[in-house]
Amino acid sequence: MGADGLVCRGLGLGVLMAIPCKIAFAAAPNALSLYRSLILRPPPSSVAFRSITIMNNRQSHTTAAAVTDIDAIFKQKRALRSRVKKELKNMDPTLRSYEDNAIQNVILEAPWFKTCKRLCAYISCSALREVDTSNILSEVLQNPATDGHSLTGKKLYVPRVEDRNRNMRMVNISSVRDMIANSMNILEPAPVDADGNDREDVMQANDPVDVLLLPGLAFDKSGRRLGRGGGYYDTFLMNYQELAKERKWKQPLLVALSYSVQIMDDGVIPVTPTDVPVDALVTPSGLIPISPAAMERCH
Numbered sequence: 001m002g003a004d005g006l007v008c009r010g011l012g013l014g015v016l017m018a019i020p021c022k023i024a025f026a027a028a029p030n031a032l033s034l035y036r037s038l039i040l041r042p043p044p045s046s047v048a049f050r051s052i053t054i055m056n057n058r059q060s061h062t063t064a065a066a067v068t069d070i071d072a073i074f075k076q077k078r079a080l081r082s083r084v085k086k087e088l089k090n091m092d093p094t095l096r097s098y099e100d101n102a103i104q105n106v107i108l109e110a111p112w113f114k115t116c117k118r119l120c121a122y123i124s125c126s127a128l129r130e131v132d133t134s135n136i137l138s139e140v141l142q143n144p145a146t147d148g149h150s151l152t153g154k155k156l157y158v159p160r161v162e163d164r165n166r167n168m169r170m171v172n173i174s175s176v177r178d179m180i181a182n183s184m185n186i187l188e189p190a191p192v193d194a195d196g197n198d199r200e201d202v203m204q205a206n207d208p209v210d211v212l213l214l215p216g217l218a219f220d221k222s223g224r225r226l227g228r229g230g231g232y233y234d235t236f237l238m239n240y241q242e243l244a245k246e247r248k249w250k251q252p253l254l255v256a257l258s259y260s261v262q263i264m265d266d267g268v269i270p271v272t273p274t275d276v277p278v279d280a281l282v283t284p285s286g287l288i289p290i291s292p293a294a295m296e297r298c299h
Helices: 010-040 046-089 093-109 134-142 232-246 292-297
Strands: 118-121 155-161 168-173 179-181 187-189 211-214 218-220 253-257 280-283 286-289
Touching (some): 093 253, 118 134, 134 155, 155 187, 155 232
Parallel strands (some): 118 211, 211 253
Antiparallel strands (some): 280 286
């Protein structure tokens, strides 16, 4: 499912709160040095006081500018989300069905998908008007690789939202019976299997994931992705990329699924440092490789 739709403003609030705190802590040593100089040294000249005042004013202006910039970015994101949601709502059902099938067929027939052994994929939610993934999931679950090493099967991990603080796990399922409806009537994996055992978390898996299929509200051909505002996917992706780096694994291919109306012109989607770019887009017209990794692997 598109998990970042559950909390609309969580990421924005987190970023806005973090910035002034970070700057305040960074400025603390300067204040401490000034305090020590006043106690241990003779009174500074008026020139020195003037320099300190100018420095503090510059820091205040930098802090205010940073907060203003971030606030402007999130305002732009909210406006773009509202616009895209309206376009998705007004999308002709026949066109939507056609694009759902076309996008899934592109993926199912792609060599990079056929050869992948382990993947993460979202469970599409029609209420959120996400690109359908039911055919992809059905194909994978018909022949799962429970050990992750089958010659033909794939090991599948799907999202489970744990709380409203951007904590989302990707856990292994091997059957549609492993999924249950949550409080919002959205399918997600049950926390334990039929035997009562915890499901394998991809962050604790012994082998790397090859591909992640990602939802979103808007994308562009430079790799920018606009989620629903909760920050679930960006948080998970950053954590998994760091894990892959620590274990010296090849980074997974990040592939976003997009209706035609969701593709924006370059520069339209505002970004922050916490927004993770995608490697490729799958549209009804085919795959658009973006990163060098996608150009190398998606041939």
